[in-house]
Amino acid sequence: MTVNLTRIYTRLGDGGETHLGDMSRVSKTHERIEAYGTVDELNAQLGVTLAQGGLAPRTAQWLARVQNDLFDVGADISVPEGGSRERLRVVPEQTKWLEEACDEANAALPALKSFVLPGGTVQAAQLHVCRTVCRRAERRTIACGEAVNAECVRYLNRLSDLLFILSREANVGAAEPLWEPGRFR
Template sequence: MTVNLTRIYTRLGDKGETHLGDMSRVPKTHPRIEAYGTVDELNAHLGVAVATPGMPEQYVPWLRRVQNDLFDVGADVSVPHGGDRERLRVKPSQTAWLEERCDEVNATLRPLRSFVIPGGTAAAAQLHVCRTVCRRAERAAIVCGDELNAEVVSYLNRLSDLLFILSRGANGPDEPLWEPGAGQ
């Protein structure tokens, strides 16, 4: 599939509307626009994560793959079901790949003794930002309702799990843990 972008501005959105992937016009406040806009925001934060000093080298190609997959997610969300053309949809194999990475990294981590405070290394902190934006993207996708490919929600749910696990790995043994009542 080739995408050709010859002109970046079109002026078509100047009045607060935009096209979905099937060329139907909707307000820029439409739930699908919010959902794939948040996926786009997540992708930008992942770009920062990849560029963050101290990001474990093993994670970089994984995060780049996720960035590419997030374009698939955005394409899926942008096109309502129906019509006579076959559309790009998120597949269970993409979610399964995330689960494999979760299991791979989680097997190297110590069991959790408390909730993790977002932070620690710069790489871990950025992965926590990605995790929270991913959760927001998941909630926005759910608002799209039953006509959304359910695999999108599964993918985003699993991705937030992976980002949490990667943040723990990026922190190593010195991850900051919540100490209930410590400031009282």
Template structure:
């Protein structure tokens, strides 16, 4: 599959509408646009987490893999099921979700059991990953508002937010994990 971008600005969106992947036009506030817009934001936040350079090499490689998958998620969201015109479209598949589950299990097996809710923060890497996790949860909520969305998209985003939480815990494993202490300052 080749993507060929020859011109970045087209002026076609100046009136507040944009094309979906099937070339239908919708308002830029359409739930489908909102959903893949938040996926794009998540991808940018992952880029920031990677640019900080504090993650182990294998986990940084995973995030690069995920960034590529997020373009698949956006492509999937950009074409309604009814708008594929009989053409094979790029859709998120169960194997992509399974890959995330394998990474979750691999990292979670190295962590101490949780004793309370985790406060976002700790190391800089953990803080970046917590921001990614919250943006991912928003993307998931937006994807749920898309009529006829591929259910694998929601599963992928749900599992990805789990992995980001687990990776944030791993980023704090060498130090003190900030935990919620209910009622501590009452």
């Protein structure tokens, strides 16, 4: 499957509307546009994370895979169910890979004794930013209702878990900032 983009501007969105993947026109504030726009924002934040460097090679490889999968998620969200053409949809195997990655990365981490505060190393802090954007993308996708592939929601839910685990891993060897309830009361 190839994508051919010859001209970037079209002027079709100048009136506040855009096309979904099935070519139907909707407002740029439509719940699907909000959902896949937030997925796109997450992908950009992952790009920043990768560009900063300092990640373990395995983590960088995983995040590059996730970036590609996020285009699948966005494509899936952008096309309503139905129609005569076969469409790209997120499949359970993509979510299963995230679960396996979570299990692998989490196995080497110490047990949690408190909630983790975003921070520590630059890489960990940026992964927390990605995690929070991922949670927003999940909420925006859920807001699309039953008309969206439920596997997109599952994928984003597992991805936020993986990003949390990877942020903890990025703090190994540094002091992991933990919440101390009521410390400054």
